[in-house]
Amino acid sequence: MPTHELETIPEVTLHVVAAFTRGEDGGNLAGVVLDADGLAETHMQAIAADAGYSETVFVSRLTAAGARLDFFTPTRRIADCGHATVAAFWLLRETGRIRPGKTSKEIQDGVRRIVVTDNEIFMAQREPRYRFQAEWTGVRLTDVLAALGLTPSQLDATFEPLIADAGGPFIMIALRGEADLAGVVPDQAALLAISETLDLTGFYLFAADPASGAGDVTTRMFAPRYGIPEESATGMAAGALGAVLHDIAGRPGPEFRIEQGRHMRPASPSLLKVRLGLSGDGHARDVMTGGAAALRAARQVAAPPSR
Structure with missing residues (x-):
């Protein structure tokens, strides 16, 4: 022009x-x-x-x-x-x-x-879709943990990390506790390389039962592929996480309150609400995410x- x-x-x-x-x-x-x-x-x-x-x-x-x-x-x-x-x-x-x-x-x-x-x-x-670790061509979980500065002992042993997509693909990782989440210091260049290999929007880390009492889980999101070192509220990721909590983690919902941004610097505490419509077999299908x-x-x- x-x-x-x-x-x-x-x-x-x-x-x-x-x-x-x-x-x-x-x-x-x-x-x-x-x-x-x-x-x-x-x-x-x-x-x-x-x-x-x-x-x-x-x-x-x-x-x-x-x-x-x-x-x-x-x-x-x-x-x-x-x-x-x-x-x-x-x-x-x-x-x-x-x-x-x-x-x-x-x-x-x-x-x-x-x-x-x-x-x-x-x-x-979008209706949620999942990619499990067997489908992570060219990337291992150990690569992801190293890029996030995490060890296997910091993971929630009841949840296997996966990629969830309800409008953008995010690797979902459950951590053992909120202290583990707060202590994450990511290697942005390594996360970018993994994002390119797996065609990711970002990485969504969460811990159950936040100390703030504001939500069902508290989260952090990193998306260097989009120039976002860390984001304080990510609607597409929160909707996908709501589906994961119901379909994979066995938390019935169908409504979840997801906190984000409290552990970033500077902090910007945010609250995202997810409401799930369920299919005939009980799986999350209709994902609605919102807030103020x-x-x-x-x-x-x-x-x-x-x-």
Whole structure:
């Protein structure tokens, strides 16, 4: 696209919304741009790069049936994002553009249901799929543990690590206790290499019965492949973990409260809620993940000229 087209783009308002907040605190920041119908993909990518959040979402084609959402990291477009979805629909509700009830989002790979309540936003995810260790071609569990600075003795002996995908593949690892989780110091380069080999979004580590009492499990998420050393709230991973807790770990649910962000530095305590619809054989099928949000800032921005 010619430089002058980027230079003449009108300014838009970038809202900064924290999604999956715990009370008024914590959450994961996302950039949200409403009325994005006139923005080319080049404009969106430039704005997301300038904003610098892990994801910025652009909302367009707002109708009674829902809205089109386009997601960008600072470096590339991605198909879907949990915390940015919650942020976008929370802002649409707060600005009076939608009301509580059922609606939907149109994304790159289809249409997903959204449920808007007075206090929270819930989003549908893909039906969960699992890859067990026998399918980890080119990577062993010992490689993963070494990259995370963990030893086998720190694992929860009742749970075998696996890859779960309800909108993005994450390695799920249960640790023996919260102290083990808090002490993880990952080798980001090694995690990146494993992510490329296994085509992963990230690594989701969890421990049962957090000391905070805020959730059923407390978690940490690392995604160096997407430029995220650690994230404070990851909707796609939380939904997949809810399915894992029910299908694999034998915790009946079908609702789970998942805490994240308390052990990162700086801490940003977040709370994600997962609700499972079950198939006839009792397995998790319909995954809905949601939570609260809060506006942190708003400012005028424009796509910088191409370099």
